[in-house]
Amino acid sequence: MIKIVALDLDGTLTQHKSRLESECRNVLSELSEKYKLVMVCAGGCERVFKQMNGFKIDIIGFYGMEYSEIKNGKIEIIKKIKIENDRIKVAEKVEQLRQELGFTEYYGDSVEFHESGMITFPIIGTTASLDKKLAFDPDRTIRRKYYNRVCKLFEEYNVFIGGSSSFDIAPKPYCKLYALEQYLNTYGIDKSEIIFFGDDYGVGGNDSDVYNSDIRFIPIDDYREFSRIAKEELL
Incomplete structure (x- = not known):
C-alpha cells in the first residue's frame, strides 16, 4: 500500500526552473489528501519552495543535504548539512574539463559552489538564459558522452547529469536514493510503501539511482503529462 509519493521537480512537475502550473498544483492537492508528498531535488529547498509557489510539501534538497517543512505558509529548514570542499x-x-572537452565559452561563472558542499558544473555558465540552457542538450546526448570522464576526474563525488545543461557533483554518499532511504527511516516506512515520479532516469541521470533500486518508479518523459499519469496511477 502506497503511503508516500516522492517527486522530482524540473522536467517532472515543471519546465526547468519554471513555476508550478495550476493544473499540476490541483493534482498535487488531490494526491495530498490520500498520501504524504515529498519533493526530492538537486536544488536547494528555498529555490524549490519558490518554484512550487509555496505549495505545502516536505522538501529534500541538495540530494539529501537539506531538509525542510512548510509551516503556516513559510518554509522552515529543519536539517542542513555543510561539507567543505577544496x-x-x-x-x-x-577548467581542465573545459579545455579538454572544448567548453571554453560560457556565461557568468565557470563553476557554482553551494553552501551545502554540492558543486554545479554549468557547461554554458551560470548566467546563460533559460532558452540557451534548454537548447544546449535537450536529449542529454552531449553530457552522456562526457559523463564517464567527469566521474573519473571527480571520483570522490557522486556525479549526475543535472538540470538542462550541467553536471551536479555531490559529496558521497549523497544522492536521491540515499536521501529517500534516510527519509523513510525517519518515518518508519518501508520501500514498498513509496512511489517515485522522475524524468532523469537514464545513464548518469539524477533520478537513475532511484530508478535502478527496488523503489517503484514512474517515468515522466514530458512534464505536461504528469497530471494525467499521476491520476491514472494513484487517483
Whole structure:
C-alpha cells in the first residue's frame, strides 16, 4: 500500500526552473489528501519552495543535504548539512574539463559552489538564459558522452547529469536514493510503501539511482503529462 509519493521537480512537475502550473498544483492537492508528498531535488529547498509557489510539501534538497517543512505558509529548514570542499582544486578540475572537452565559452561563472558542499558544473555558465540552457542538450546526448570522464576526474563525488545543461557533483554518499532511504527511516516506512515520479532516469541521470533500486518508479518523459499519469496511477 502506497503511503508516500516522492517527486522530482524540473522536467517532472515543471519546465526547468519554471513555476508550478495550476493544473499540476490541483493534482498535487488531490494526491495530498490520500498520501504524504515529498519533493526530492538537486536544488536547494528555498529555490524549490519558490518554484512550487509555496505549495505545502516536505522538501529534500541538495540530494539529501537539506531538509525542510512548510509551516503556516513559510518554509522552515529543519536539517542542513555543510561539507567543505577544496574550491581551488575543484575550479582547476572544471577548467581542465573545459579545455579538454572544448567548453571554453560560457556565461557568468565557470563553476557554482553551494553552501551545502554540492558543486554545479554549468557547461554554458551560470548566467546563460533559460532558452540557451534548454537548447544546449535537450536529449542529454552531449553530457552522456562526457559523463564517464567527469566521474573519473571527480571520483570522490557522486556525479549526475543535472538540470538542462550541467553536471551536479555531490559529496558521497549523497544522492536521491540515499536521501529517500534516510527519509523513510525517519518515518518508519518501508520501500514498498513509496512511489517515485522522475524524468532523469537514464545513464548518469539524477533520478537513475532511484530508478535502478527496488523503489517503484514512474517515468515522466514530458512534464505536461504528469497530471494525467499521476491520476491514472494513484487517483
